[in-house]
Amino acid sequence: MTDKIKLTGDERRAQLLDWLKSSSPLTGNELAQRASVSRQVIVQDMTLLKARNEPILATSQGYVYMESDSRQGPALLERVIAVQHTPEQSEEELLLIVDHGVGVKDVIVEHPVYGQISAQIRVHTRKEVYEFISNIRSSKATFISELTQGVHLHTLTSPSEERLDEVCEALREIGFLVTD
Structure with missing residues (x-):
């Protein structure tokens, strides 16, 4: 020993x-x-x-x-979007986003008692999405969006405004994006 x-x-x-x-x-x-x-x-x-x-x-x-120096490359643009879907559609949503070259920084819900609740997701690739979903399933955890009937916010990150626009349009087309 x-x-x-x-x-x-x-x-x-x-x-x-x-x-x-x-x-x-x-x-x-x-x-x-x-x-x-x-x-x-x-x-x-x-x-x-x-x-x-x-x-x-x-x-x-x-x-x-999280280092805050210039070694991380160019600054990423951020956009907060509102979406709604079932827990079973979470993987589809995340894959659609990363397939457009956009990252998902977090998930945020507005709870009636606790107020804003957020959790870091930080997925940028299919592999990270699969790992995230696997962790949820293996731990038998629930998605925090279940607290709000699937309505939640994501902070998206992208090197370009065009990618953010494209992913928002794709989310709108499948009915996930919440609009006015």
Whole structure:
């Protein structure tokens, strides 16, 4: 049996940041295994790091370190759209969007008691959509849009206005886009 050196909390959090900066997204379970701690310790560490203004997002694919420098390429345009569909149509919606070269940043619903509820999705490819849908199904979780009879918002990201226009038209054609 090999003895691992136990890191202090600050040392472990510094190591977590290094891992996220070099290869994110990483799940809580992956980070817990690497750090030889429980997943709950990782959740607490992430909360502390976020409280220190570290740009960490919890997504359906795992934790992501969001660098804000120019190495990420050109800035993406964003557009918030309103859509409505059944939970069974979620995969169809997301695939249609990414097939137009557009990313889905988040999902937002307006809850009558809690107000605005949002969750990071961050899908840009078919593979990421399939992983997201698989995570929902395997965890037996529900889509937050089920709280509002399928009505929800998405923040879309794209390098061009034309792609955003095209995807909105495609969503309108299949009846998902909510219009006035």
